[in-house]
Amino acid sequence: MMMPMAPIVQEPRPSEVTNLGGGVVPTGVSDVHLGLTPECGEPILTGLGPLKSHNKLLIKQKLQTCEILTGCEQENRFTVTGAEGEILYWAKENSGCCDRFACGNIRSFDMSITDQTTNEVMRLFRPLTCQGCCCSALYPHCTQAMTVSVAGETVGTVRERATWWNPVYHVFDSVGNQVLKIRGPSCHFSLCDDVNFQVVDTDGVEVALIAKKWMGCFKETLTDADNFVIDFNEGLLLETKVLILSATFLIDMMYFEMNN
Numbered sequence: 001m002m003m004p005m006a007p008i009v010q011e012p013r014p015s016e017v018t019n020l021g022g023g024v025v026p027t028g029v030s031d032v033h034l035g036l037t038p039e040c041g042e043p044i045l046t047g048l049g050p051l052k053s054h055n056k057l058l059i060k061q062k063l064q065t066c067e068i069l070t071g072c073e074q075e076n077r078f079t080v081t082g083a084e085g086e087i088l089y090w091a092k093e094n095s096g097c098c099d100r101f102a103c104g105n106i107r108s109f110d111m112s113i114t115d116q117t118t119n120e121v122m123r124l125f126r127p128l129t130c131q132g133c134c135c136s137a138l139y140p141h142c143t144q145a146m147t148v149s150v151a152g153e154t155v156g157t158v159r160e161r162a163t164w165w166n167p168v169y170h171v172f173d174s175v176g177n178q179v180l181k182i183r184g185p186s187c188h189f190s191l192c193d194d195v196n197f198q199v200v201d202t203d204g205v206e207v208a209l210i211a212k213k214w215m216g217c218f219k220e221t222l223t224d225a226d227n228f229v230i231d232f233n234e235g236l237l238l239e240t241k242v243l244i245l246s247a248t249f250l251i252d253m254m255y256f257e258m259n260n
Contacts, residue, residue, distance in 0.1 A: 046115045048122075048150070050088035051245065052238050057082065059091075059228040059248060076257075080113070080245070089121070090114050091249065103128060105257040106144075111249060123149045124246050126253070144254055148246040155239055158182075158247040160254070167197075167255065171243050178202060179240065182210070182247055184255070197251060199244055208232045208244050212256060226256045 051057075062077040080089035095109035108128035115121050126146045144160040154174055161168040171180035184197040199208040213227040228248050232241055 046117050046119065046121075048238060048242065050082070050115070051241050054082045054088065055232045055234060055236075057088070057230040057232075057245065058085075059230070059245075061226050061252075075109075076253075078249075087116070090118075105253050109253075121150065122242065122246070124249060125149075126250060144250065146246060146250045148243060150242060156243045156246075158243065158250050160250075167251075169247055169250070171247060173239070173243075180207070180243065182244075182251075184251070199247075206233070207236060207240070210244070210248050210251065212252070226252055228252065 058081045060079050060081065062079070075095055076091075076093040078091040079087055080091060081087050091111055091113045093109050093111050095107055106128065109126055111124040111126075112120050113122040113124070124146055126144070129142060129144055143162055146158045147154060148156050148158065156174055156179070157172045157176075159170050159172065161170050166186050167184040169182040170178050171182065173179050180199055180201060182197050182199050185195060194214055195212040197210040197212075198206055199210060200206050209231045211229045211231075213229055230244060230248060232244070
């Protein structure tokens with residue numbers, strides 16, 4: 001018998017850190033990490049400055065020759081660019097070879113996101129958890145989650161919601177309150193078309209769209225290198241953009257990473 005799924009308004013395991021996007025700045029987080037210069041508050045090109053000033057991001061996974069030739073899964077690498085193609089960030093997965101071989105796309109990993117000065121501005125951590133459980137009674141156990149940190153401070157969590165059909169993620173802030181919901185299509189593969197994930201706030205208003213771009217038959221068949229585009233609404237909090245960007249990497253790993 002299918003059990004009704006109650007609405008989730010609070011993260012099952014809330015963290016104990018200050019909210020970055022709610023007007024209170026955590027201890028140790030500088031103006032650089034907030035994307036503002038100390039002098040005049042203008043956007044800068046380091047820290048989270050580019051994320052604050054851009055409402056469209058392109059995430060491109062790098063093709064790795066060794067992975068194409070051997071089929072052995074390598075650590076994923078991405079570039080994050082603006083709408084004009086300017087590089088804003090680099091993202092690199094850190095995981096063990098045995099984890100990639102034995103666990104495939106459910107493997108544990110952390111990901112470092114660095115700016116143009118190669119300084120780390122974000123770190124993502126995804127633990128090893130079973131995948132494919134759709135019973136709400138197992139929530140939050142046996143569901144995928146990713147913790148997001150900026151300058152060593154946890155700013156939120158992206159957690160899969162156990163569902164019977166469409167993929168759903170709940171996004172929580174640093175104190176465990178739900179701030180966003182991400183809902184994808186029932187079919188994660190669309191021939192010659194993009195796959196869209198809608199991001200809405202707690203009132204159901206769309207605030208962003210994550211689109212996995214169709215890359216052509218050759219690349220889609222022979223590689224698991226994926227491209228995403230994120231379109232943010234105007235006026236989003238910086239913390240909200242950080243969480244949406246981070247959620248994109250979890251979506252890619254869960255639904256578009258091949259198991260070799």
